[in-house]
Amino acid sequence: MKNNRKLFDMKKIKLIIFICVFLTTVSGYTQYNLKSEYNNIQLSYSKTTSILFPYAVKSLDIGSRDVLVQKAKGVENILLLKAGKQNFLQTNLTVVTSDGKLYSFILNFDDLCPTLSIDAGLRNTDDKQLLFSMENENQKEIKDYAMLALSKKNKVSGLNSRRSEIVMKVDGIFIHQDVMYFRVFLGNDSKINYDVDQLRFFIRDQRKSKRTASQEIEIMPLFNTGDFSRISDNSKITAVFALPKFTIPEKKKFTMQVFEKNGGRHLELNIKNRNLVNLGILGNL
Incomplete structure (x- = not known):
């Protein structure tokens, strides 16, 4: 009788272990599926x-x-x-x-x-x-220095891009403390309004191999002085974009892109380290 009872207890323990292992396996599988779907x-x-x-x-x-x-x-x-x-x-x-x-x-x-x-x-x-x-706390100071950069006479040359009578160029680069200020000109010499979908700033690889991933680090403006949503026909706009201070690593470049909304007149302008050597210094206000 005791042997039968012991045998019954052993079977019961094995059954409990089996159920626990089964539930653990099912739980792990469900989590994997949820994670896979979520990713x-x-x-x-x-x-x-x-x-x-x-x-x-x-x-x-x-x-x-x-x-x-x-x-x-x-x-x-x-x-x-x-x-x-x-x-x-x-x-x-x-x-x-x-x-x-x-x-x-x-x-x-x-x-x-x-x-x-x-x-x-x-x-x-x-x-x-x-x-x-944290940059939001300094928004007024950044705005004041952006307006100062807008009126500065210091100019750079050779940083421009043109396509289908649309031109984008950077004619001034300035710095104050931990903020860089890029003066951007966008002109429309065509008879069709240019509606801007996106204006992007990022650092990316100079060259991309087909076998390697492309790394892009987006840099979000802290402030800008102008409305770049539309450049009317035969008109131009100049604005200053304030960006967090950065340097360009070796084999990388700083890229500005502007995309036309519902159109194909997209522009891209690349800036390298040598273009950041002689930055204009914005003194105290």
Whole structure:
């Protein structure tokens, strides 16, 4: 009788162990599927996708230039993504945050059902927090120095780009403390209004091998003095863009891009380290 009871207890223990292992396996598989689904992002050409991280974004690497990515203005832990090209090939995005964590995402094109927002920390709704940039505290001072850079006589030459009677050039680069000021001229010599979709600033590789990923670091303006949303026919606009101080690493370049809304007159202007040697110094106001 005792032997039968002991045998029954052993079978019972084995059954419990089996159930625990089974539940653990199923749980792990479900988490994997959720994680896999969460890491796949569908991007649209006409809608913007936002990713909220628990900590500030320190660096990012994107596998294709057909995807546009930038930090939300004035916020350190939100990335905004959009397809820069219809039906782009599947690519990836890698992000490192200030707590040392690495996030990887697979990006696909889906103009009908894009992913609109993701919480990369998968936190409770009431725990979400925006990490605002400290630069906002100095907004008035930055504005005053931007206006000063707008009127300065110091000029640089040779930094221009032209396409289909649209011209973009940088004719002044200045610095004060930890902010650089770029005076940008945009002219429209055509008879068709030029509506600006995006004006981007970023550091990227000088040359891109087909076998390697392209790394682009978006630099978000802290302030700008003018409205670049439209340049009417046969007109021009000059404005100053204030950017956080930066240097250009070896084999990299600083690029400015302007995209025409619903058009193809896109412009790109590249600046190298040698163009930043003789910066104009903005003295005290």
